Amino acid sequence: MNPRNFAEIKIIEAFEKQTDDCPICELIYTSVEKFVEEILYEFVNDPNTRSRLRRGICSKHVLAIENTLNNHPELGLLGLAIIYEDIMSEMIKDMVKNCHTESECLFCKHESESEKIYVETCTSFISDILSIYEKSKRILCRDHYWKIFLATNHINQENLKAIQVKKLLDLKSKLTVFIEKHDYRKDKQMGDTPRACKIAGMLISNNRIQDGRNRLWLWRFLPKR
Template sequence: MSLPALYIKLKEALVKPGCPVCRITREAGIRYLEGLLYEMVNDPGTREMLEASWGVCQAHARELANFTQYSLGIAILNEALLDKAIKLVRQTLNIGLESCSPLIHNFLLRKRNPASAGTRMAAVLESTQPCPACRIEAETTGNVLHELNFQLAQRDPQITALYSKSSGLCWPHFRRALSLAEDPAGIRLLAQVQLEKMAALQSELKEFIRKHDYRYLGEPWGGEKDSWIRSLKMLSGWLLG
């Protein structure tokens, strides 16, 4: 079943450079972080979730560093996380792991970790939930790929035309799209377009490499000049800007 809002987002993303799934997914992650900082900083449920994940992952921390308008909210959340971290480290140091609290003792039993005391302390400090922004992005990725496969299977003229003219998918999202696809004709179209985009990019990379040969250094650059960046994006799913 198609989701109208997602259909519109997919059409908008397909006319922009780069993998449309990466673009929609990243935008969903940024919207989630902005909403969290704008209205959820003091929400108990949100605070509890962030404590379980020890905040956000490294990639989303870099995103947060750009949100200077929400610096106070970030400070409030991270001060609480550091308070929890300080108390937990002090607790494990002061009482010793051999005579620790029932909660920590039971946790270590579940881990069945016979390693050193330091390793066991580190296990206590592990996150118990994934980065919440990563979770939102993972859900978005699945929804977008289902929508793309659905529309290709339905032979939607707009999506089919836009996808054929787009940059194609990044390699990770292409593999994931194939794993979710069921319609043979849709799979064929998905693969044919991807092959065209990869072959075109490969040709540009060859031209980029050729023009670095001393014999051709005087030749002017064309569209292949940024092909090395676009190859990073296609192969890794990395979206810049």
């Protein structure tokens, strides 16, 4: 397989990783994390960036920014303080003028664009990806399974479905072991079931929170083996 562009390289690498979370979710989170770093490193004083940030930042991405700062303490808090002060100044102006404007999180926009790129790119060479996916521990989440499934042809749909069902049955069996472990009539080892519960929770959940924004990045916080 010869990747044609950077997105394909990243997708192949993500699907080849031997972790049991969603590869597309991870790619999107990583993209957002790098976007946060770029803004805090280089664009705090960029007029265009500041103008776009004045529309507000959603609570999810405030947490993502804080997580990035925890991982990169060298960034310091000055850049973030400048951004927050600018946003609050805009909020105060709007309140004084009784001018209500809808918030529009720049990071949500970036996340949505990243998801579109990765899903479309993955679908464009899904027949190659399926062979990698079948051998890896990766499991597509509900949303990304359906987005890829609905965007490809019937043959690839059937192959993807067979692989996904097999992976889900394996995960389900781990949950069954956990349940049976609590049956006094049986004697079974718990195995990987605590993590299986976390993975299952993410797989069955809807990737949209109540205000419509995406929460794909939560995959990042699943504990690794």
